[in-house]
Amino acid sequence: MVTEPSNEQPDVRGSGANDRAPIVAIEDLFVEYKVKNPAGRGKSIARAVDGVNLALYPGETLAIVGESGSGKTSIANAVMRLIDASSGRIIFDGVDLVPLRGKELRKVRPRLQMIFQDPFESLDPRMTVMDTVVEPLVINDIGDSDAHRRELGLAALQRAGLTPADRIARRFTHELSGGQRQRVAIAAAMILEPSVVVADEPVSMLDVSLRAGILRLMADMRDRLGVAYLFITHDLSLAWMFADRIAVVYLGRVVEEGSPVELINNPQHPYTKALVSVIPVPETSAVTNRTVLTGEIPNPTAIPGGCRFHPRCPLYRERGEPAGCRTDDPALVQISIESVHSAACHFVAKVP
Amino acid sequence: MSLLDVRDLRVSYGSADGDVHAVDGVSLSIEAGEFVGLAGESGCGKTTMAMAIPQLLPRNARITSGSVTFDGVDLSALDEHAMRAYRWKEISVVFQGALNALNPVQTIGSQIAEPIRVHDSSVTSAQADDRMRELLEAVGIPSRRAHDFPHQFSGGMRQRVMIAMALACRPRLVIADEPITALDVMTQAQIIDLLQSLSDRYNLAMLLISHDLSVLAQTCDRVAVMYAGKMAETGPSQDVFGESSGQVLARHPYTQRLLRAYPNIHRERVFIDGIPGSPPDLSKPQKGCRFQPRCDVALTQCANVAPELVALNDRHFAACHLLDADSSGVQ
16 A cells, blocks of 8 residues: 655755754743633643653754643644743744744744644735735845745745745635645745744644645745754644654653654553554554553643643553652653653663 | 445535535444444535434534435435434434533533433433433543533543443444644644453444544544545545555545645655545536545546446445556456
């Protein structure tokens, strides 16, 4: 069933992490929200992001994978400064974004762009494709004239696979299909040649036959422009295919991080193990021992003490409910010498 | 005799641009207790075809030909009054977008108990209450939560409520339209397990509609793949998703390409394939195979002659001209 990759296909793996300095370093990030109590009285603190450290290297794709309520979108929004971090640092190209406001932030924005999940909502239906694509140029006062910006816009559309570009440029975004709209969104995000693009579930609203085209386009942009992606998804198998590195988040914390192959073939955290076991695959012969967790991610206003995963953890029960899991919060520790692989579980053997 | 037998069904929607033939000659049968998957991309007609079974189509849709036979009775010939004897009692539906389908100001308990009393006036409210609690427990919700409102439940729990409602009148067939689409992977696994255990426990036949082939592969006894209003391929899951000596058993090029559109973590890590182009505009007359413009193995006749379903074995069928020649022996 699996075909040999053809020669024309772009290198999907990117350049990966190396000893260069990260383009984005997330350090000890916390994001808290005040939420009204359901009973109607008082407020509680929801800790959506609870001490996250992540590094994204130039030209690399880092996938942040988690279920809804895991905090993955809060991490993305904090990096984009769409929401405020409660504490911590987000170092982008040497500058901490967290304290930046207004004009200083606008100076950074051209190099830090975002692709949203829903191309039906993220584009203004009353704008033409051309206006949509050149808008970032206008906002940032780039280009000598309207004619010059138009030229850049047509080139961006062409790069995004929207041809004939001059005809598509005149259409309104509401006239386009979902796949075409997402290409317009990518063209607009890429026109300033950013160094980092945060892509929040960029294909999950699209029909499956269109997903490969959009992801190939993103891979192609990565190879051509050297852009790094922070790829937010609930789909671990998609992250496995597309990313250079995967961080699995649970209730505001990174619980495991590693290369895609390592994480899927050799998951160490019981949560990752369960997630991997329930990934649907399009064949019947793949009989797997599924570990279907009971219950749901707890409310971030009431994060369980000790290991936050222990109330749902199969290993905790298997081991006779050791007290340590209820009292001690496990740190994310390096568990492999050969590769980048770390996990936050009391039962993984850390590298001495 | 099958529990459900849909024969050569055609459904059209009236629109300003002319009639859209959303379902164009589709047949599908389901046996008692069988778990059948119906797959296809958005706009392929899968929901229209499924909603035609209990006659729950929108007003601008009409069945132009074909029959829907349930337990020997042609439902398409029944009037609204007679149809009510079947809806919920024999055939029930778990609607798409269930997360918004519940009444926000009514407790979940009373929403589940309502169909029980509406459809059987001899049931006392105490009996309906007992049945409601039994259903809640059956779908994995503690019955003490009967007095809670929908907003107090998560998406996965609300989907369980919807399933409990569908089971209220002990139907023999449940149509579940994208019941897991908006849910997380772990919650999806929970709901799939629940549907399977309920199907086994009550000998329920299930028509599970999903755009996600990979979910159907490990869930369904049999699967049907639709494309642009037509049945492209149908067969037992092991025939459609399986392989033999390295060759996929799926025979329609559309099914084959769809299967390559999903990452498969049990295989080599390769980039997924897409299917360039888009489905045809069904308000225009169709000539030839509807997949032909996107098909990379099309023959000359594919542009002119619509392929018929060809039997690959007694249960596996595909509609593709590539099969015409080499299938003569099988038929």
